[in-house]
Each structure stands twice: as C-alpha cells, then as structure tokens.
Amino acid sequence: MASASTPIALPVTTRDPRPGLSGLTPGELEAWLVARGQPAYRAKQIGDGIWRTGAWSLEEVLTLPSALRSELAAAFRFDTVADTERRLSDEGLTEKGLHRLSDGALVESVLMHYPARGAQRERHTLCISSQAGCAVGCPFCATGELGFTRDLETAEIVDQVRHAARRLAAAARRVTNVVFMGMGEPLLNLDRVLAAVDALNDRKRFGLGARHITVSTSGVVPGIRRLTALGPQFTLAISLHAARDPLRDVLVPLNRRWPVAEVVAAARDHAA
Missing domain, CATH: 1.10.150.530 (DNA polymerase; domain 1)
Incomplete structure (x- = not known):
C-alpha cells in the first residue's frame, strides 16, 4: 500500500520474543x-x-x-515500538512517524490533523502499517519497491495508534479515525489486522467506533470474501488505480491473480 519514501531497514537484531x-x-x-x-x-x-x-x-x-x-x-512488552522519529509537514498538520521495532524493522504511520470548519468538528486521522514492507510490488509505491520484510504482530499494529494517542492526549485531543493504509497489504495479514481492529473498537480497550476505522486493500479477493462472510462494521476501501486489466496488471501486480472483474464482483457482494 502507499507509503512515504523512507527506506525500510532490514532486521539487524534478534526479535524480542515477548508478546506485546x-x-x-x-x-x-x-x-x-x-x-x-x-x-x-x-x-x-x-x-x-x-x-x-x-x-x-x-x-x-x-x-x-x-x-x-x-x-x-x-x-511482555508494554510497548512494541522501540523508538520513533517524527517529521512534520504542512505547517504541522501532518506528522510522519518512523517506528523502529525490536528487530530493527522500520514501519511508518502518518497522523493528519483536520481543523474544525463550519459544522465539521476537528479530526485527527492516523494512517497505520500492517506489514514491514510489502509483497504486492506496485511500481508507484516506495514500500513495494523495497520488498517484503514480515507481517506485523497485533501489538505492533495497535501500538502505532497508542503512540499517537498518547501524544494527542497531552494536548487534550484524541485519535478520531484510523486507516489501515500505511506499509503493507492489510488483507495479507488479515488475522492480525482483525485482532487489531477488535482491540481498537473494544470499549474496554481503545474504544474507537467501527465506523471510524477503515481497512484498505489493493484487491485481495479471498480476503474481501472473508470479510463479507464475517460482516464487520468497519469500512473496507479498495484501491483500483485502473479499470482495465492491461494497465492494472502493471500498476497493481496482484491484478494478474485477481483481475478487475473479480475485485469489483467481490466489492459489490461486500456492499450488498
């Protein structure tokens, strides 16, 4: 999925065996x-x-x-994010976080601030990663060009949100929306993504409404079908990038396995 151009460091240390x-x-x-x-x-x-x-x-x-x-x-680890480098842009309205994990792998999150306008309340939307690297290999995506390192653990996904939430809380603000659209293809790490969504949605844990959570995919049809069967309340977003197979084969290599017609059919069934 989409990412900034920061390189991903290959693991340089032994992964901490303690779960988050x-x-x-x-x-x-x-x-x-x-x-x-x-x-x-x-x-x-x-x-x-x-x-x-x-x-x-x-x-x-x-x-x-x-x-x-x-x-x-x-x-256990209280926090699976070992270190974070932050970079601000858009006059502080966008915060890019580069998170180092226990094995040296780096993943990104992006916190976007939307000030209140008219009847619209202010929003703080966090875009998070589900994998270190990505196996999809879209040529326009820096993450895809760097290849796949590994799936993230549930805690490594959730702790990106906790990290942003703690920073916002210091200014009496909160994360209002979470989007799985950072590094990686969420539906290729679906079990852990679903567990992370449960943690974020659970009132006893993070407590974010399901309608404020979006999971994005480049078109993993079996994953879409599985979500349809489960009937989750969160939003599913599908990135087509092209409507014709010859072009989408180039832009989104997954299209060679699940072409546009199959993706659209799965999306229609999911929306029905």
Whole structure:
C-alpha cells in the first residue's frame, strides 16, 4: 500500500520474543494472571494502564504492585515500538512517524490533523502499517519497491495508534479515525489486522467506533470474501488505480491473480 519514501531497514537484531501487552485480549490477560495466583481484577488495572492512563511504561502503572510490574515486564512488552522519529509537514498538520521495532524493522504511520470548519468538528486521522514492507510490488509505491520484510504482530499494529494517542492526549485531543493504509497489504495479514481492529473498537480497550476505522486493500479477493462472510462494521476501501486489466496488471501486480472483474464482483457482494 502507499507509503512515504523512507527506506525500510532490514532486521539487524534478534526479535524480542515477548508478546506485546496490547495484543492480548482481556480474557487472555485475565487467564495469565489467574494462572499465577493473581486476582482477576488486576486485568482491568493493567488494561487501564495500557489504554486509559497514557503511561509510557509499566513502571508508570502505579495501581499495580511492584512485584507484579516486574513479572509482567519479564513476560511482555508494554510497548512494541522501540523508538520513533517524527517529521512534520504542512505547517504541522501532518506528522510522519518512523517506528523502529525490536528487530530493527522500520514501519511508518502518518497522523493528519483536520481543523474544525463550519459544522465539521476537528479530526485527527492516523494512517497505520500492517506489514514491514510489502509483497504486492506496485511500481508507484516506495514500500513495494523495497520488498517484503514480515507481517506485523497485533501489538505492533495497535501500538502505532497508542503512540499517537498518547501524544494527542497531552494536548487534550484524541485519535478520531484510523486507516489501515500505511506499509503493507492489510488483507495479507488479515488475522492480525482483525485482532487489531477488535482491540481498537473494544470499549474496554481503545474504544474507537467501527465506523471510524477503515481497512484498505489493493484487491485481495479471498480476503474481501472473508470479510463479507464475517460482516464487520468497519469500512473496507479498495484501491483500483485502473479499470482495465492491461494497465492494472502493471500498476497493481496482484491484478494478474485477481483481475478487475473479480475485485469489483467481490466489492459489490461486500456492499450488498
């Protein structure tokens, strides 16, 4: 999918084997706690620390005992984004974030600010990545030219949103829309994308309405069909780029596998 022209660094270190806390469901977190003799209510305290307080580390979640914070830190990562470089453009209305992951892979997110105009409220839309690199290989896309590195974990997807949300909260603002249109093809990492959408939509976690979430695809027909069967409430956007197969074969190489007619038919069924 579309991306800025910043190169993606190939992994240079061993990937941290600890899963990200934000990728766990409340039930999974509660089960982990109970198995270690902790009261189930600790799951809500941890969840509040992840999603509600704006904490940047477990050490800032002071509702938890120190011993439990240490045990959690040994088993999980509070944040899977190791480092972020920000670049501002459009007089500060666009913020590009380059996020370094535990293995050295880099992914991008873009936070776009839309001031209030007339009856329209201000919006803060975040475009996030679902893969490091992309296997689709569209010639007009810098990410496609650089090739595919790996799928992102659920927490690595969600933590791009948490990172932006913490920055906005400092100015009493919030992320109003999330678009899966950064690096990668979301429907080629669909299980983790769906898990990330669940986390973002869940009122007990990030709490963003499904109608404020958009998943974009370059035309992975089996993925579109699967979404149609699941019946999600979020918006599905399809990037055609061309309406005729000869040109789309060049612009979107996936078209050689799923041509325009198949993509359009799947889209019509999804919209029905």
